[in-house]
Amino acid sequence: xxxxxxxxxxxxxxxxxxxxxxxxxxxxxxxxxxxxxxxxxxxxxxxxxxxxxxxxxxxxxxxxxxxxxxxxxxxxxxxxxxxxxxxxxxxxxxxxxxxxxxxxxxxxxxxxxxxxxxxxxxxxxxxxxxxxxxxxx
Numbered sequence: 001x002x003x004x005x006x007x008x009x010x011x012x013x014x015x016x017x018x019x020x021x022x023x024x025x026x027x028x029x030x031x032x033x034x035x036x037x038x039x040x041x042x043x044x045x046x047x048x049x050x051x052x053x054x055x056x057x058x059x060x061x062x063x064x065x066x067x068x069x070x071x072x073x074x075x076x077x078x079x080x081x082x083x084x085x086x087x088x089x090x091x092x093x094x095x096x097x098x099x100x101x102x103x104x105x106x107x108x109x110x111x112x113x114x115x116x117x118x119x120x121x122x123x124x125x126x127x128x129x130x131x132x133x134x135x136x137x
Contacts, residue, residue, distance in 0.1 A: 011030065011031045018092060020047075029104055032051065033050045036048075047080060051111075052112055053074050053078035054109060057070065059102055067092040069089070069098060
């Protein structure tokens with residue numbers, strides 16, 4: 001299994017007592033990635049996802065008894081660590097923490113999108129992937 005490293009830039013949030021696959025751990029949100037580290041490793045180093053690989057995130061309904069966060073990524077290969085799925089589910093302590101992390105992930109995804117767009121010669125912003133396609137066609 002790959003060793004998951006946490007890349008920080010001083011703009012990091014920490015969420016304690018988070019469950020992922022019945023393992024309690026800590027969820028870190030940095031400017032570049034989301035990292036889950038279990039408290040009891042037993043050989044499991046955790047997982048990391050760069051924001052550029054996150055497609056979306058969803059919350060369990062307010063009426064649902066558990067505060068669940070689902071993070072959907074482009075591909076299981078985008079997850080550093082041991083994952084066979086492109087969706088990861090985390091259980092937060094309570095609804096307040098769930099809403100807090102939802103807002104923060106939304107903000108970080110918007111920041112990632114802003115960083116990945118570039119300005120073309122007409123002064124219009126385009127996504128890097130669009131620019132790359134145009135340059136190679």
